Amino acid sequence: xxxxxxxxxxxxxxxxxxxxxxxxxxxxxxxxxxxxxxxxxxxxxxxxxxxxxxxxxxxxxxxxxxxxxxxxxxxxxxxxxxxxxxxxxxxxxxxxxxxxxxxxxxxxxxxxxxxxxxxxxxxxxxxxxxxxxxxxxxxxxxxxxxxxxxxxxxxxxxxxxxxxxxxxxxxxxxxxxxxxxxxxxxxxxxxxxxxxxxxxxxxxxxxxxxxxxxxxxxxxxxxxxxxxxxxxxxxxxxxxxxxxxxxxxxxxxxxxxxxxxxxxxxxxxxxxxxxxxxxxxxxxxxxxxxxxxxxxxxxxxxxxxxxxxxxxxxxxxxxxx
Amino acid sequence: xxxxxxxxxxxxxxxxxxxxxxxxxxxxxxxxxxxxxxxxxxxxxxxxxxxxxxxxxxxxxxxxxxxxxxxxxxxxxxxxxxxxxxxxxxxxxxxxxxxxxxxxxxxxxxxxxxxxxxxxxxxxxxxxxxxxxxxxxxxxxxxxxxxxxxxxxxxxxxxxxxxxxxxxxxxxxxxxxxxxxxxxxxxxxxxxxxxxxxxxxxxxxxxxxxxxxxxxxxxxxxxxxxxxxxxxxxxxxxxxxxxxxxxxxxxxxxxxxxxxxxxxxxxxxxxxxxxxxxxxxxxxxxxxxxxxxx
Numbered sequence: 001x002x003x004x005x006x007x008x009x010x011x012x013x014x015x016x017x018x019x020x021x022x023x024x025x026x027x028x029x030x031x032x033x034x035x036x037x038x039x040x041x042x043x044x045x046x047x048x049x050x051x052x053x054x055x056x057x058x059x060x061x062x063x064x065x066x067x068x069x070x071x072x073x074x075x076x077x078x079x080x081x082x083x084x085x086x087x088x089x090x091x092x093x094x095x096x097x098x099x100x101x102x103x104x105x106x107x108x109x110x111x112x113x114x115x116x117x118x119x120x121x122x123x124x125x126x127x128x129x130x131x132x133x134x135x136x137x138x139x140x141x142x143x144x145x146x147x148x149x150x151x152x153x154x155x156x157x158x159x160x161x162x163x164x165x166x167x168x169x170x171x172x173x174x175x176x177x178x179x180x181x182x183x184x185x186x187x188x189x190x191x192x193x194x195x196x197x198x199x200x201x202x203x204x205x206x207x208x209x210x211x212x213x214x215x216x217x218x219x220x221x222x223x224x225x226x227x228x229x230x231x232x233x234x235x236x237x238x239x240x241x242x243x244x245x246x247x248x249x250x251x252x253x254x255x256x257x258x259x260x261x262x263x264x265x266x267x268x269x270x271x272x273x274x275x276x277x278x279x280x281x282x283x284x285x286x287x288x289x290x291x292x293x294x295x296x297x298x299x300x301x302x303x304x305x306x307x308x309x310x311x312x313x314x315x316x317x318x319x320x321x
Numbered sequence: 322x323x324x325x326x327x328x329x330x331x332x333x334x335x336x337x338x339x340x341x342x343x344x345x346x347x348x349x350x351x352x353x354x355x356x357x358x359x360x361x362x363x364x365x366x367x368x369x370x371x372x373x374x375x376x377x378x379x380x381x382x383x384x385x386x387x388x389x390x391x392x393x394x395x396x397x398x399x400x401x402x403x404x405x406x407x408x409x410x411x412x413x414x415x416x417x418x419x420x421x422x423x424x425x426x427x428x429x430x431x432x433x434x435x436x437x438x439x440x441x442x443x444x445x446x447x448x449x450x451x452x453x454x455x456x457x458x459x460x461x462x463x464x465x466x467x468x469x470x471x472x473x474x475x476x477x478x479x480x481x482x483x484x485x486x487x488x489x490x491x492x493x494x495x496x497x498x499x500x501x502x503x504x505x506x507x508x509x510x511x512x513x514x515x516x517x518x519x520x521x522x523x524x525x526x527x528x529x530x531x532x533x534x535x536x537x538x539x540x541x542x543x544x545x546x547x548x549x550x551x552x553x554x555x556x557x558x559x560x561x562x563x564x565x566x567x568x569x570x571x572x573x574x575x576x577x578x579x580x581x582x583x584x585x586x587x588x589x590x591x592x593x594x595x596x597x598x599x600x601x602x603x604x605x606x607x608x609x610x611x612x613x614x615x
Contacts, residue, residue: 124340
């Protein structure tokens with residue numbers, strides 16, 4: 001009898017505690033509520049839309065009302081030549097951006113960190129980061145200042161200095177892989193180095209001093225101290241970058257070439273193709289776009305998980321999750 | 322560690338070249354915008370105006386309604402968007418940073434998933450247009466960018482490392498509620514982090530053309546970036562159609578000159594170039610603290 005009443009009391013006590021707990025947790029939960037709602041609206045709702053890839057899209061019937069279409073969207077996509085071109089372009093460009101970007105970013109960060117004059121180092125850094133904050137539209141205007149057929153700076157140099165013939169840049173696909181890669185690094189290299197630079201500034205100076213006492217040269221110190229210390233952060237950047245292997249920057253490939261049809265062979269990447277088909281409208285084009293979107297989302301997700309698993313296997317500290 | 326004298330010199334030379342490469346396109350654009358249109362026709366673009374003229378700027382401000390309107394849209398979207406998103410992101414990441422918050426694991430996962438997987442552009446577009454009816458509203462240029470997983474992770478780490486638990490505890494002992502603790506005790510300490518996010522979001526909204534290109538058709542809702550994009554596209558189309566149109570030359574006469582185009586470009590990027598150096602130190606500090614793996 002006594003035992004029973006005792007347990008009853010503790011139950012009541014527990015209930016009171018949990019009620020208080022909920023009350024104390026409520027404000028913190030309320031703080032997250034706007035974020036929860038926005039994320040649900042703009043990230044989770046579209047996730048249900050992934051099934052659109054298997055439907056004959058009819059805008060009036062919406063995502064769930066449209067009729068099922070099996071794999072027809074995909075078979076149309078792969079019957080066209082577009083699929084090969086855009087997947088090739090997307091992978092080649094993004095792979096270059098990820099790999100060369102990591103190398104350049106680390107090199108730039110090391111270079112800036114070992115400059116003797118800290119003030120010039122800061123000035124360089126400020127200037128190198130700046131292009132990141134210009135929109136791709138602005139960048140496309142800056143590029144036009146160089147590549148304009150009649151008045152552009154490059155044609156002027158070609159004709160006046162070298163006596164060559166002006167190039168009609170916006171219809172000559174062969175130059176564009178180089179132009180786009182250059183523009184990408186012009187814009188993003190400095191910003192990409194910030195994270196490495198901050199990691200370098202966190203390295204214990206005593207390590208370098210100890211190495212100096214042992215007679216290590218500058219290169220040896222970079223090779224044996226700086227680079228190993230950057231390994232984790234480089235791995236994380238690469239894992240994150242791999243997620244965009246099938247996506248990447250839309251503006252670079254759409255705005256900078258001015259959407260020139262003559263260049264589409266080297267500028268059509270997955271995001272560009274998706275955008276063009278959305279604006280084209282109609283069930284057929286939307287079907288192609290959503291099938292492409294599907295490939296992009298699923299491969300992107302799989303690649304991040306795969307890259308993370310590989311890194312975790314090699315070195316568990318360097319993985320993202 | 323510092324470079325030896327000789328490698329230091331080589332590094333300085335390399336960086337000086339990169340400095341010129343980075344700045345040159347912007348200087349060239351400024352120069353074009355300040356060159357007399359006849360000088361451009363005769364000599365092409367050059368890094369120093371052959372005949373100095375402010376004609377391009379006078380031209381674009383001759384009928385200022387379009388530009389001022391676009392400025393107004395950009396400023397409204399930037400101010401409202403950056404303020405709201407900084408608030409939402411800070412609140413969310415502050416709750417995640419609290420070890421005693423029961424929902425932190427689930428809610429971290431909730432935003433982390435969106436970084437790994439998304440429904441794709443088509444589904445996102447259809448949801449926004451046919452479910453939320455965002456087309457041709459100013460909200461279409463604000464709402465989609467309010468949350469950002471990346472900034473949430475940075476801010477959570479920032480709160481964890483820079484706000485001592487003891488301050489929150491002392492606030493509780495004084496009987497302050499969670500909201501008061503957040504606004505009166507936490508925010509003042511977290512200013513560098515919050516300013517970083519605010520700056521990034523300001524720039525993201527200011528520079529955005531992706532949302533207008535998806536949702537905006539009405540000219541009165543064009544923002545600056547979109548106005549620039551539309552203008553270029555129209556010129557491109559006119560040039561392409563010029564061969565087939567009888568009155569093409571007449572229409573081409575009304576096309577803004579190269580100088581006017583570049584002037585508009587300078588007008589759109591000007592505020593960023595001016596404000597950026599002042600904030601640069603701030604955001605590097607904020608990013609550095611926030612991005613330590615935690």
